[in-house]
Amino acid sequence: MTEHDITLTVNGTEHDLSVEPRTLLAHTLRDELGYTGTNVGCESTLCGACTVHMDGDAVKACTVLSVQADGAELQTVEGLRESGTFHPIQEGFQKEHGLQCGYCTPGMMLAATDLLEENADPNEAEIREAIEGNLCRCTGYQNIVNAVEYAGAKMRGDDSGPGTETAAADGGVPTTDYEVVKIDEAAKMENDI
Amino acid sequence: MYPPEFEYERADSVEHALELMAEHEGEEVELLAGGHSLLPTLKSGLATPDVLIDIGHIDAMTGIESNGEGFSIGALTRYADIDGSADVWEGATAFADAAHHIGDVQVRNRGTVGGNIAHADPASDLGGALLASGGTVIAQGPDGEREIPGDDFFMGMYATALEPEELLTRIELPKMGKNDVGAYAKKASPSSGYPIVGVAAVLETNGEEIESARVGANNIMDHGVRLTPTEDTLAGEPLEAEAMEAAAEVATDELDDVMMMEDLQASAEFRAQLTRVYTKRALLGALDRIESAPPAAAD
Structure with a gap:
């Protein structure tokens, strides 16, 4: 089958590659370019785990052919962190305990930043609508909503983040400053850390 | 989950797309716009085309143009662009509401208006809204352009009035008058988000009573349909909730029971009941928009 030459700019880095037309963008990002933060869940446009930004908009990378993305600017979860500093949404997920297994998290973060880049002060209904296309089977969503609120507050320079207040007010999981631990190659499970 | 192999062609212009369609005549060809109906069918093996012609990069087929009378919406315009257009919300409220x-x-960031309408999935949210909005489909073929009234466009499940050699290039929607309102109400499937039933309503009013109404529904029959008994009942009625409720009661009166959609999510009987309920919600939603309009609208 004929391959097609395409150019993808991922997190600011340009990549020239040849792909079969049937190759899904999620697979190109993961298998060809190594951006494995783009998780593949349902592969049916339902779960949102593979959400990336394409020319600034959140899209599900399992439902875009790589040839369709030729020339596009893409952002994956790897592109959120800049020069060693967490993006506010990453910090929000950490502070507000917005994840348990973590599988939906990259997609959730990219759906959330698509919202926050246009509206840094969303209400709860707007946040829930923005993540409607992303499924989480662990958290029950409330802490994710808190994490997005936290990130919004941080992005608009409001230090009294509503997320922190919410967690304290409703007796939810207390926020803690976790130490970031770098896991070495031998560590496979939590107990290895 | 890779789809089976296919040949891929990218069209640079409407003319190029028509040339490619002619070149591949006799082969199984699918047109690729946003791909949000096509890719799932490719991945599940429901469609196994020889050739995909990608029309998604044709600039001339995207964007919303507006004049005093209506909108011309390029086929590649995304749902998000419709939802994000204050002009379309104001002038074709039911259509914008459905896209939302x-x-x-x-x-919504990938799916396109033209792809949606040409695909003619009975469960598409835009089927009823196109009819309620009085929209027209514009198709380009080898012999030129053709206008197809929305009411004549949908023929059945995934079947439209488009000829195989024609390309849907844009749709046209008339602008509502200043006293007119519209709304869309849907019962969404909890798993897929597709409507089990969706109803779009447009009310033309003189500020005090309804002059005429257009009500379109999707996913109750094998294609979008008008609910004419409701439309007829509404004409001449006051802008009051009781009138809306009475008109919704007759929504399914003239529908052929045998043709009513029936699936795992809803029996035909339940779907008819939902149709009446969601017709009422669409009409009350439209009424709310009159009541929430600035006082100047009532002058």
């Missing part, structure tokens, strides 16, 4: 209710944010 499609899928989720990511789907």
Whole structure:
């Protein structure tokens, strides 16, 4: 089958590659370019785990052919962190305990930043609508909503983040400053850390 | 989950797309726009085309143009662009409302108006809204352009009035008058987000009573349909909730029971009941928009 030459700019880095037309963008990002933060869940446009930004908009990378993305600017979860500093949404997920297994998290973060880049002060209904296309089977969503609120507050320079207040007010999981631990190659499970 | 292999062609212009369609005549060809109906069918093996012609990069087929009388909406215009257009919300409220209710944010960022309408999925949110809005479909073929009234466009499940050699290039929607309102109401499937029933309503009013109404529904028959008994009942009625409720009661009176959609999510009987309920909600939603309009609208 004929391959097609395409150019993808991922997190600011340009990549020239040849792909079969049937190759899904999620697979190109993961298998060809190594951006494995783009998780593949349902592969049916339902779960949102593979959400990336394409020319600034959140899209599900399992439902875009790589040839369709030729020339596009893409952002994956790897592109959120800049020069060693967490993006506010990453910090929000950490502070507000917005994840348990973590599988939906990259997609959730990219759906959330698509919202926050246009509206840094969303209400709860707007946040829930923005993540409607992303499924989480662990958290029950409330802490994710808190994490997005936290990130919004941080992005608009409001230090009294509503997320922190919410967690304290409703007796939810207390926020803690976790130490970031770098896991070495031998560590496979939590107990290895 | 890779789809089976296919040949891929990218069209640079409408003319190029028509040339490619002619070149591949006799082969199984699918047109690729946003791909949010096509890719799932490719992945599940429901469609196994020889050739995909990608029309998604044709600039001339995207964007919303507006004049005093109506909108010309390029086929490649995304749902998110419709939802984000204050002009379309104001001038074709039911259509914008329906686009807003499609899928989720990511789907609305990729799916296109033309792809949706040409695909003619009975469960599409835009089927009823196109009819309620009095829209027209514009198709380009080898012999030129053709206008197809929305009421004549949908022929059945995934079947339209488009000829195989024609390309849907844009749709046209008339602008509502200043006293007119519209709304869309849907009962969404909890798993897929597709409507089990969706109803779009447009009320033309003189500020005090309804002059005429257009009500379109999707996913109750094998294609979008007008609910004419409701439309007829509404004409001449006052802008009051009781009138809306009475008109919704007759929504399914003239529908052929045998042709009513029936699936795992809803029996035909339940779907008819939902149709009446969601017709009422669409009409009350439209009424709310009159009541929430600035006082100047009532002058």
